[in-house]
Amino acid sequence: MEQRAATESTVTLEEAFGPGAPVVLFDRVRLSFDETVVLSDVSFTLLKGHTKLLLGASGSGKSTILKVLLGLLKPDSGVVWVNGHRIEDLPEEQIMPVRNDIGMVFQEGALFDSLTVAENVGFKLYEQTRMPLDEVRARVEEVLGFVGLAEYIDRMPSELSGGQRRRVAIARAMTTKPRLLLYDEPTTGLDPITAATVDDEIIKLRDLEEVSSIMVTHQLRDAFYIATHSARRENGRITIVPADEAKVREAEFIMLKDGRIVFEGDAEALRTSKDEYLRKFLS
Amino acid sequence: MLTLLERWTKASLADLQGYVLLVGRTMRAAVSRPFYVHDLVEQLEQIGVGSLTVVLLTGFFTGAVLALQSGITLDQFGARSLVGRLVGASMILELGPVLTALMITGRVGSSIAAELGSMEVTEQISALRALGADPVRKLVVPRVLAGFFMVPVLTVIADFVGIAGGWVIATFQMGVASGVYWSSVTEGLFWQDPWVGLTKPFFLGFVIVTIACHVGLGVTGGTQGVGRATTKAVVRASIAVLAVDFFLTKLLVFLVY
Numbered sequence: 001m002e003q004r005a006a007t008e009s010t011v012t013l014e015e016a017f018g019p020g021a022p023v024v025l026f027d028r029v030r031l032s033f034d035e036t037v038v039l040s041d042v043s044f045t046l047l048k049g050h051t052k053l054l055l056g057a058s059g060s061g062k063s064t065i066l067k068v069l070l071g072l073l074k075p076d077s078g079v080v081w082v083n084g085h086r087i088e089d090l091p092e093e094q095i096m097p098v099r100n101d102i103g104m105v106f107q108e109g110a111l112f113d114s115l116t117v118a119e120n121v122g123f124k125l126y127e128q129t130r131m132p133l134d135e136v137r138a139r140v141e142e143v144l145g146f147v148g149l150a151e152y153i154d155r156m157p158s159e160l161s162g163g164q165r166r167r168v169a170i171a172r173a174m175t176t177k178p179r180l181l182l183y184d185e186p187t188t189g190l191d192p193i194t195a196a197t198v199d200d201e202i203i204k205l206r207d208l209e210e211v212s213s214i215m216v217t218h219q220l221r222d223a224f225y226i227a228t229h230s231a232r233r234e235n236g237r238i239t240i241v242p243a244d245e246a247k248v249r250e251a252e253f254i255m256l257k258d259g260r261i262v263f264e265g266d267a268e269a270l271r272t273s274k275d276e277y278l279r280k281f282l283s
Numbered sequence: 284m285l286t287l288l289e290r291w292t293k294a295s296l297a298d299l300q301g302y303v304l305l306v307g308r309t310m311r312a313a314v315s316r317p318f319y320v321h322d323l324v325e326q327l328e329q330i331g332v333g334s335l336t337v338v339l340l341t342g343f344f345t346g347a348v349l350a351l352q353s354g355i356t357l358d359q360f361g362a363r364s365l366v367g368r369l370v371g372a373s374m375i376l377e378l379g380p381v382l383t384a385l386m387i388t389g390r391v392g393s394s395i396a397a398e399l400g401s402m403e404v405t406e407q408i409s410a411l412r413a414l415g416a417d418p419v420r421k422l423v424v425p426r427v428l429a430g431f432f433m434v435p436v437l438t439v440i441a442d443f444v445g446i447a448g449g450w451v452i453a454t455f456q457m458g459v460a461s462g463v464y465w466s467s468v469t470e471g472l473f474w475q476d477p478w479v480g481l482t483k484p485f486f487l488g489f490v491i492v493t494i495a496c497h498v499g500l501g502v503t504g505g506t507q508g509v510g511r512a513t514t515k516a517v518v519r520a521s522i523a524v525l526a527v528d529f530f531l532t533k534l535l536v537f538l539v540y
């Protein structure tokens with residue numbers, strides 16, 4: 001109870017009710033498995049059309065944050081707002097509609113291995129909409145095209161390489177055009193060229209479709225690339241260009257250490273930070 | 284500090300509670316939209332058609348050995364012609380339902396636990412939820428319904444094949460006339476018997492599949508956990524089959540005779 005009273009007076013929570021409300025708001029979220037504390041006092045906000053880049057050592061709680069955000073795990077305390085819904089205490093049926101607007105790329109892909117690539121990517125459209133089958137197929141081909149896998153549409157996941165599976169997972173998250181995308185290490189294990197196309201796709205969704213995103217990554221190169229570039233549409237052609245200063249500041253880095261946020265700020269602040277742990281992590 | 288016994292009791296109770304909750308959710312989901320018809324058809328085929336060979340073989344040999352054994356006993360009373368009675372009643376009342384259920388436990392229960400378990404450890408269950416599908420509706424309900432409807436069908440098949448197996452032994456080895464055998468089968472039955480024999484497998488099918496699903500969805504600890512879950516599902520479901528059969532028989536005998 002004391003906890004609740006304390007959280008309700010914080011500034012961030014008030015933001016949730018105002019105009020330009022954040023898409024995601026975490027306020028003092030705590031979570032532990034048995035005796036091990038996995039998240040302690042995690043608070044952050046994600047604004048519409050912005051990107052958060054989650055960094056941190058293995059086991060620091062990055063994937064757990066994404067799972068709490070999706071309502072797959074319930075925090076022990078704290079408040080979680082997603083798209084204007086307070087989800088931490090909602091029963092599963094009521095979280096379902098909130099999830100409709102979120103796309104998630106799981107760390108290991110989590111493709112359904114009894115279904116084909118097409119059925120995986122079009123899962124939601126096949127299962128939950130009355131969209132005609134040929135339209136679903138067309139959409140599936142389109143998103144598979146984004147990740148360069150259009151010709152693999154009728155394969156089974158077991159017939160793909162690790163990197164291809166990850167790209168199918170990315171395509172699956174994008175199929176229904178959700179307004180919030182969560183990527184758990186989307187470019188890990190991809191070659192630099194494919195990783196770059198995935199990065200470009202993330203930038204395009206953010207800048208041209210106003211998709212907000214949280215990206216967990218160990219690939220600092222990709223994180224900085226996404227933070228410092230933007231997509232522009234000129235005469236129907238889309239180009240990726242270095243972002244202006246204001247845009248660069250919109251992409252915020254969060255560094256986690258043992259379930260605690262130890263740094264939050266833009267690319268510049270991260271680069272120039274004097275913190276010893278950060279320096280070590282970045283070198 | 285908790286003692287080992289306390290910890291074990293706590294874990295078992297939590298497990299039981301989880302099982303009861305799953306059963307509740309399954310029943311609610313089974314009678315409300317959306318239905319996954321395609322998945323149901325797939326499971327009916329998987330469980331029904333897939334188990335046919337196993338059930339045919341067990342049924343046949345059980346009936347045959349029953350005739351063989353009871354023949355020896357019956358001979359001591361000079362009552363060899365009654366062999367059909369014994370085979371028919373035993374198959375329809377007990378051996379058909381229970382042996383079929385145990386075979387389904389071994390074949391279907393283990394594979395359901397392994398399948399759901401590996402989906403759990405590879406986060407496919409989480410992915411289902413993230414994509415807005417309820418794992419209970421999508422995975423558990425089709426399997427439970429398929430078990431509920433297919434185990435009785437398979438049991439009836441096992442009964443017939445078992446009685447036929449008894450017939451083979453009775454006529455070709457024991458020299459009992461075919462007509463005598465068949466009329467003895469029907470004479471040996473009370474009118475309630477087929478109903479009792481047919482009621483039980485519905486419950487057994489339900490119990491086997493719900494236990495397997497519960498164990499599968501509760502897997503922790505990676506691939507190793509999946510292996511353990513498979514064993515656990517078979518052991519638990521087998522014991523449950525025998526226990527449920529006992530109590531159900533008691534209840535049905537009380538109700539219908």
Ligand SMILES: Nc1ncnc2c1ncn2[C@@H]1O[C@H](COP(=O)(O)OP(=O)(O)OP(=O)(O)O)[C@@H](O)[C@H]1O
Binds near residue numbers: 058060064065
């Ligand atoms: N189901 C679970 N039961 C117990 N502990 C868990 C469970 N899931 C995660 N943990 C623990 O929570 C901590 C954070 O896990 P998490 O998956 O969020 O790490 P991560 O930051 O994503 O790491 P990585 O970069 O390796 O993916 C880890 O120490 C892990 O051991």
Ligand SMILES: [Mg+2]
Binds near residue numbers: 062063064184
């Ligand atoms: Mg992780």
